[in-house]
Amino acid sequence: MLRRNTRLFATFIKLSADRTCCHNAATSPVQPKSKLDIKDGPGLSHFLKDSHRKNKIFPAHADTHAYISTEELKGDGKKVMLTTFGCQMNVNDMELVRGLLLENGYVETKDESEADAVLIMTCSIRDGAEEKIWNRLKHLKRNQRKQRTVAVLGCMAERVKSTLLTTPGNLCQVVAGPDSYRDLPRLLALSRSGTKAMNVQLSFEETYADVTPVRVDASSKTAFVSIMRGCDNMCTYCIVPFTRGRERSRPIDSIIDEVRRLRDEGVKQITLLGQNVNSYRDTSESSISLGVHSKMVDGFSTVYGQKSGGRSFATLLDHVSRVDDEMRIRFTSPHPKDFPNDVIHLIKQRNNICNQIHLPAQSGDDGVLEAMGRGYTRDTYLSLVNHIRNTIPHVSFTSDFIGGFCGEREEAHQNTLSLMRQVEYSYCFVFPYSMREGTRAHRKLVDDVPEEVKSRRHKELTTLFREITLKKNLSRVGTKELVLIEGRAKRGENCMSGRTDGGIVVHIDREEKKIDIGDYVVAKITGATSQSMSGEFVSVSSLREYEHDLN
Known part of the structure; x- marks a missing residue:
């Protein structure tokens, strides 16, 4: 004992x-100050100090x-x-x-x-x-x-x-x-x-690359694959760099091995996971000779030095999408600053990389964005949105927003609402601001927006994005969508549900038709709410067949 x-x-x-x-x-x-000097407070060197480790x-x-x-x-x-x-x-x-x-x-x-x-x-x-x-x-x-x-x-x-x-x-x-x-x-x-x-010792190297994840539902046809850990962005509101440590990427070969294993298990969709997936950079020994340098999108900035060397996210996405052209590929969550043209064009070229891009805005106001340390303005964000839309016409954008951040005045809130209207997101994740001890905002800003105002702004943001998504979903009524069936819907035994390429949930009444989890089904959209769409079964298909029929 x-x-x-x-x-x-x-x-x-x-x-x-x-x-x-x-x-x-x-x-x-x-x-506390009302305006943040982004050089103040803990930075990336915070993690290097022995006293903190x-x-x-x-x-x-x-x-x-x-x-x-x-x-x-x-x-x-x-x-x-x-x-x-x-x-x-x-x-x-x-x-x-x-x-x-x-x-x-x-x-x-x-x-x-x-x-x-x-x-x-x-x-x-x-x-x-x-x-x-x-x-x-x-x-x-x-x-x-x-x-x-x-x-x-x-x-x-x-x-x-x-x-x-x-x-x-x-x-x-x-x-x-x-x-x-x-x-x-x-x-x-x-x-x-x-x-x-x-x-609670944070690591500079740990990626669990050699650990095989065991999913709670082995029969599921969708899976998440972690490609990196930690975050270097140091957004002022965010606790993640302090709870998950410095950014480090998992070797690309181990990711490809996991994707192949999932393919062999019958998985039909994977989502690449990370706090900032598109800043992925494999600098393992096997990747050093394959070093690439990528230019940050014009108008964006970062608190850390420009990453270079190793294999980039575009290289990873290219390799992953080649494992099985009948497996859908998604990724989350990226940062707007890390969307170079090679990633955008790759999404356009590959039928199995979904045309859904999660592009967290957090705010539509320049003053709030600066206080958040996001590294871009409203105009540079919109320029990126327009560039992506011009390259991928049927792209579906989703986003994150925070209501009631430090110093946010009513005009700033209205600017965020107008950004929502301008971009017309397919879905938004909206939260009232919650001050976290240890963040830069906690050290240098004042949480000066009353709780009742945060609650009201949160409600207004939520109401608006649902109005937008309802309009967008209703516009799809009468069209045909390819849906990957993920499971039975709560509506009843004969109803199955899945997602379109753009990530919208579709409920399909299978009646006497045989539809299994993992099937690609062509559905005619018959109805819509702000959260989902309803559809009639047309046929079982595949990514290849559906793309051929479209062309």
Whole structure:
């Protein structure tokens, strides 16, 4: 059995919490400013300072090896329950965790009462997201029927750190950041002895390239493939660079191997995932001789130096799209500054690269964009939109918007509404601004928009984009669309649903027609709402056949 010194670890946890509090106090602004100097606050060098990278793992690996055996690291059939909150990156991260734990002898369960450990993948993008996690932790504590470990993983684990372990109530015993999933067998073994354990060390190299993700639904015909981790953009509102670390790209060969494996498993659509996918740059040893230099789109800027060398996102997209010309390829989420012509023309040329581009705007006002540190103006963003539309006439744009950012006045809000009308997005993800501790905005800006104003602006943005999408969807009534069937619709047993090339959900009544998940179906659009369309079955087809019929 493992032995521990309770007093030693309790003291260690307390000291770690104290250091966290001191750090927060030291970095809190004395006098917040209304305008941001983008050179102020933590930059990319923040991650290079030793003072920010110490005391992120306890107990230390060296100490652990003195009293934990190799056998004790194994799961030996112990049951784990996995719960995911947040974005598709988190879904993919949990697939990595599932693969690592199953390989180490753990067994997954959906029954909370029989779980020996409950692992929660967390989101930290907004206050509401973290509040859900705290409520979940309290629920687990109230309904605990047996001795078990509760582990908090991901972005909230990285942001809150040892506070999770020292909060009254003993709500969790393990904390693991996005770059420490390989350490989970050790952390879970320690928790079984009554020792609380944490690893929130960020990495400069970790991409989990050699870990095989295990999807929760192996029969699904769609899958997500992570191509990179972290982010270098340092947008002032965003916590991601601090919870996921520096940007680093997964070697292209390992990505292609995963796509081929998914193809062999019958997957018909993959989505390439990353915080900033189109700044992907494989600089692994095998790619050095294939170095390329890409020019940033005119009018855009960045807080980091121009990336060069290795293989770019255009090269990756080219290789991935060649694996199977009957497999749809999507990618998210890109940054507007990283859309060189080679990517745009490749989307136009390849039938299996979807003509849907997620182009996060965040705001339509130059002053707000500057305060956000986005690196472009409204006009440069619109120039890019027009250029893409001229190259790919049937492109479908989606976007992200934040309502009520620091210093946003009513005129700025109206500018964002007008941008929505001008671009006519197919869908938008809209959120009221939520100040995150540790971001540049938290250090240098004032969260001065009242909550009721944020709520009203959020509602107005949501109402407008739904009006736009309803109009666009209704314009498709009477046309034919190629739909990749993803599953049964909630409308009934005889209704299947899937997505068009542009990403719009279509519900199809199959009646006596045989339609299977993974089929490409030509559907005649018969109705529409702001969220989806309805269609009649016409025929089963393929990407090749449909393109031939169009031409």
